[in-house]
Amino acid sequence: MTFQTTRWSLILRAQLPGAEGHAAFGELCAAYQAPVYTFFRRHGANQDRAAELTQGLFTDLLERDSLRTADPQRGRFRAFLKTCARHWWSNERDRAAARRRGGGRRPLAIDTDALETWLQDVAVDHLDADALFERRWAQTVIDRALWQLEQDELAAGRQTLFAELKPVLDGTQPREPWAVLADRLGTTEGALRVAAHRLRVRCRELLIAEVRDTLPDDHDPGHELQELLAALQAGAPGRNSGESR
Amino acid sequence: MDPTHRTPDPAALLHAAMSGGGDSIAPWTPPALAELAGAFPELAITGLVGQGGMAAVYRAEQTRLGRTVALKVLRQDLAAKPQFVDRFLREARALAALSNPHVLAIFDFGERQGFCYLLTEFVDGANLRELMRLGTLSPAEVLRIVPQICAGLHFAHQHGVVHRDIKPENVLVDRAGLVKLADFGLAKLAGEPPRTPLTGPTTVFGTPHYMAPEQWQGSGSVDHRADIYSLGVVLYELLTGKLPVGTYAPASRQPGVPAGIDQVVQRTLQPEPEQRYQSAHEVQRDLERQQPATPPAVTPTPAPAPRGVLRWLVAAVLIAAACAAPIAWLVHAQVQADFAKRDPDEQLRQAEQLLAAIQGTVADGKPWTGALPEIAPPQPRVSLPNWLRLGPFRWALVATGMLVWLCLLAAFLRARHPAVPRWQYVAALVLVTSPLTVGLAAGQWAIAMRYAQPTAGVLPFVAMFVIAAAAVAGIKKAWQLAGNRRQPLVDRLPRALPLTIGLLALGIAGCGVYMATNLQVDAWSRREIGPIVAMRLAGMTRQQVLTRMGPPLTISRSPGAMIWGYRGLDGQERSDAVQFTQGQVTMVTTDAVLLVPNPTPTQAPWLGQTVTEVIAALGPATDRSTSTDPNAETVLSWRNEVAVTVSADGIVVGVHR
Numbered sequence: 049m050t051f052q053t054t055r056w057s058l059i060l061r062a063q064l065p066g067a068e069g070h071a072a073f074g075e076l077c078a079a080y081q082a083p084v085y086t087f088f089r090r091h092g093a094n095q096d097r098a099a100e101l102t103q104g105l106f107t108d109l110l111e112r113d114s115l116r117t118a119d120p121q122r123g124r125f126r127a128f129l130k131t132c133a134r135h136w137w138s139n140e141r142d143r144a145a146a147r148r149r150g151g152g153r154r155p156l157a158i159d160t161d162a163l164e165t166w167l168q169d170v171a172v173d174h175l176d177a178d179a180l181f182e183r184r185w186a187q188t189v190i191d192r193a194l195w196q197l198e199q200d201e202l203a204a205g206r207q208t209l210f211a212e213l214k215p216v217l218d219g220t221q222p223r224e225p226w227a228v229l230a231d232r233l234g235t236t237e238g239a240l241r242v243a244a245h246r247l248r249v250r251c252r253e254l255l256i257a258e259v260r261d262t263l264p265d266d267h268d269p270g271h272e273l274q275e276l277l278a279a280l281q282a283g284a285p286g287r288n289s290g291e292s293r
Numbered sequence: 294m295d296p297t298h299r300t301p302d303p304a305a306l307l308h309a310a311m312s313g314g315g316d317s318i319a320p321w322t323p324p325a326l327a328e329l330a331g332a333f334p335e336l337a338i339t340g341l342v343g344q345g346g347m348a349a350v351y352r353a354e355q356t357r358l359g360r361t362v363a364l365k366v367l368r369q370d371l372a373a374k375p376q377f378v379d380r381f382l383r384e385a386r387a388l389a390a391l392s393n394p395h396v397l398a399i400f401d402f403g404e405r406q407g408f409c410y411l412l413t414e415f416v417d418g419a420n421l422r423e424l425m426r427l428g429t430l431s432p433a434e435v436l437r438i439v440p441q442i443c444a445g446l447h448f449a450h451q452h453g454v455v456h457r458d459i460k461p462e463n464v465l466v467d468r469a470g471l472v473k474l475a476d477f478g479l480a481k482l483a484g485e486p487p488r489t490p491l492t493g494p495t496t497v498f499g500t501p502h503y504m505a506p507e508q509w510q511g512s513g514s515v516d517h518r519a520d521i522y523s524l525g526v527v528l529y530e531l532l533t534g535k536l537p538v539g540t541y542a543p544a545s546r547q548p549g550v551p552a553g554i555d556q557v558v559q560r561t562l563q564p565e566p567e568q569r570y571q572s573a574h575e576v577q578r579d580l581e582r583q584q585p586a587t588p589p590a591v592t593p594t595p596a597p598a599p600r601g602v603l604r605w606l607v608a609a610v611l612i613a614a615a616c617a618a619p620i621a622w623l624v625h626a627q628v629q630a631d632f633a634k635r636d637p638d639e640q641l642r643q644a645e646q647l648l649a650a651i652q653g654t655v656a657d658g659k660p661w662t663g664a665l666p667e668i669a670p671p672q673p674r675v676s677l678p679n680w681l682r683l684g685p686f687r688w689a690l691v692a693t694g695m696l697v698w699l700c701l702l703a704a705f706l707r708a709r710h711p712a713v714p715r716w717q718y719v720a721a722l723v724l725v726t727s728p729l730t731v732g733l734a735a736g737q738w739a740i741a742m743r744y745a746q747p748t749a750g751v752l753p754f755v756a757m758f759v760i761a762a763a764a765v766a767g768i769k770k771a772w773q774l775a776g777n778r779r780q781p782l783v784d785r786l787p788r789a790l791p792l793t794i795g796l797l798a799l800g801i802a803g804c805g806v807y808m809a810t811n812l813q814v815d816a817w818s819r820r821e822i823g824p825i826v827a828m829r830l831a832g833m834t835r836q837q838v839l840t841r842m843g844p845p846l847t848i849s850r851s852p853g854a855m856i857w858g859y860r861g862l863d864g865q866e867r868s869d870a871v872q873f874t875q876g877q878v879t880m881v882t883t884d885a886v887l888l889v890p891n892p893t894p895t896q897a898p899w900l901g902q903t904v905t906e907v908i909a910a911l912g913p914a915t916d917r918s919t920s921t922d923p924n925a926e927t928v929l930s931w932r933n934e935v936a937v938t939v940s941a942d943g944i945v946v947g948v949h950r
Contacts, residue, residue, distance in 0.1 A: 190303045216427075218305035227431040237434035239470035241427050245419035246468070248309065255310040270311060277307040 182279035323349035387477035395445030421461035441472035443577035453483025525561025605704035
């Protein structure tokens with residue numbers, strides 16, 4: 049399975065001067081603010097403080113065009129953003145300045161409620177801030193791919209089908225037999241299975257595309273996926289259980 | 294939990310993305326889109342959709358025609374080798390010869406700038422192998438898919454084309470569920486000698502599992518019957534998820550697979566072509582006869598109840614209703630018999646108490662109006678061992694219950710979906726009927742404990758059977774409400790839970806009804822029978838006694854008083870008597886304590902009544918004999934048929950026929 053190598057990467061666009069670059073960068077930040085937020089939370093910032101710090105960091109990146117200094121060929125966006133977050137946290141003492149700059153403006157709305165819920169729902173107590181950042185990053189990549197998939201299906205007028213098939217995207221069997229599900233949706237089992245198969249294939253493609261967006265051109269998305277999987281499994285309850293703190 | 298709210302497991306998603314969903318790693322790099330764009334300017338190639346060992350397939354738009362097509366491009370290093378080009382050409386010719394909805398349509402074939410290509414219709418779907426990865430298909434769906442393969446194959450065979458590589462990978466299904474045969478690269482074309490050797494490295498393609506024996510043995514001629522063998526392998530694999538290797542298990546062992554399928558599988562898998570089906574059409578015909586017992590509903594509306602269900606339910610209600618009357622009668626008899634067995638010592642003790650009270654108070658000849666001694670109501674002597682001894686009516690009850698239950702079970706099993714094991718249905722029936730059973734048993738116990746009048750046995754039973762009928766109706770309703778019967782019952786039980794709780798409440802309510810009825814009957818019995826009757830008669834007029842007790846059995850006279858005789862509860866005529874003085878009851882004597890109304894008033898229809906009533910009924914008397922004594926009796930007769938003796942105060946004291 050191969051993908052278009054000319055795929056427009058958000059990072060490349062974010063490096064463009066002018067409005068387009070800013071828009072792309074804004075999109076990128078909006079997409080990946082969640083890992084940063086959880087990173088600050090795990091470092092001990094309270095909710096308001098973490099949101100403020102996250103906004104401050106991204107505002108700072110935007111205003112100072114920091115991204116332009118980051119060469120996407122050098123590494124992944126994930127590592128870049130994590131380093132930025134780490135610096136931002138260690139420069140905590142200079143926060144007054146950041147507050148002046150970012151505190152007043154709210155360029156990025158952070159859904160802190162959703163993130164707090166996530167922090168509580170997912171057993172991640174044993175993770176340090178870096179690992180939590182990775183864990184949340186993986187989740188963000190998946191969320192974005194699923195969201196894109198949902199948009200595609202919506203556009204194709206298959207939202208009902210998508211809602212029913214979403215739970216089986218991960219390769220599990222549906223709770224009801226296929227035939228029953230097909231009956232309920234007014235289609236045949238074969239057609240439903242075809243749709244499920246196409247959806248899985250498409251989800252796979254979108255995931256890889258999503259990962260590609262955060263990588264330099266010559267990087268293998270397989271490696272990145274592997275690392276994300278490792279990050280997820282480190283955070284998965286049962287494997288690395290929460291009591292081993 | 295609503296399955297639609299479950300989110301996919303993120304780790305599994307990532308894993309699937311990494312493994313590529315199980316697709317094999319491509320051994321070569323297919324040409325880039327840009328390369329192909331130069332060779333096919335009329336096409337807008339939008340992406341690679343798949344690649345095999347020999348060719349890659351791209352999705353493309355034929356911009357002028359506005360349709361989506363599939364572009365199959367032969368691996369470039371193979372384009373120089375004649376046998377591969379021949380395969381490609383073979384496929385193109387085979388497809389070109391076959392224009393059928395179940396065969397992939399071809400649009401173009403040729404070579405451009407070193408790319409050997411095939412332009413076909415684009416099937417937005419998946420092959421059967423990919424569908425099987427999502428779990429074994431339901432028998433109904435297999436029976437929808439395989440006949441379509443048969444149709445495509447039959448069409449090909451009719452046009453002299455033998456596919457020779459039928460396997461799940463080569464059968465496509467589109468989003469509408471339409472089946473299309475693809476990959477005719479190994480096909481034998483019309484007019485070719487039957488022993489055309491398979492071209493090139495046959496081991497690369499297909500697996501021997503799908504090949505007919507004559508194909509892999511290389512002996513004998515390979516004709517369309519080889520496809521029928523492969524079709525049989527595919528059919529078996531679709532149904533069971535396994536290949537029919539060695540002594541394979543019958544496909545009908547899978548839940549929901551009709552038994553007739555085994556014969557079809559067996560006939561397609563015969564090693565000798567002569568013993569197989571001779572045409573794909575025959576396979577199709579036989580498969581279409583094998584529609585599973587519960588055909589899949591095309592619309593999501595609930596399927597109608599299968600035949601026989603309603604019949605068994607009606608039978609259950611009818612049996613319950615028909616047995617209600619005899620059982621009620623048996624109850625009556627049993628309770629009466631039990632009643633007669635009450636403790637005689639206790640009765641005598643009570644009678645003595647009562648008589649002492651009454652006689653003491655009415656000694657001066659005045660109507661008795663005093664207070665009554667506190668007398669305990671008659672207590673039944675019922676114990677659990679007695680009750681468990683199962684009198685005839687209880688046997689009848691148990692038998693009826695079993696019969697009704699079996700009818701319900703038959704109805705349930707009639708409605709059974711073949712994919713659901715029988716035990717689940719039995720378990721569900723036990724679950725649904727247990728509240729009713731508990732209710733009935735508790736009600737019976739309540740009746741036994743109270744042991745009141747015969748009516749006590751009848752009324753609760755009527756109530757019981759009304760409740761039973763309601764419960765049967767409730768079960769049927771639960772069945773309907775629980776939704777799609779093609780869903781396993783265990784999945785539906787949570788939805789049936791409120792109804793089960795409702796039935797339980799009904800059972801408890803039934804117990805309440807029994808208890809209340811019995812208490813009520815008990816109250817009646819206190820008022821109407823036993824020593825209480827005797828007390829109530831005190832001070833009554835003759836007419837009131839007549840109304841309450843019916844005509845007396847005997848009437849005797851003593852100076853200044855008249856005594857009416859009644860019978861005791863045990864049916865024996867004793868000295869049970871009511872004494873009247875000046876028209877009012879002044880004393881009641883009884884040695885059986887219990888006075889019951891005379892059950893056979895016709896024996897002496899006019900005894901105790903007034904002469905006016907007799908004349909009103911029979912007309913004026915035809916003869917009259919009287920004496921001069923004003924206190925003497927008068928005899929009235931009607932045409933020598935009947936004569937009555939009337940006392941001086943106008944009361945009939947004798948009847949003669």
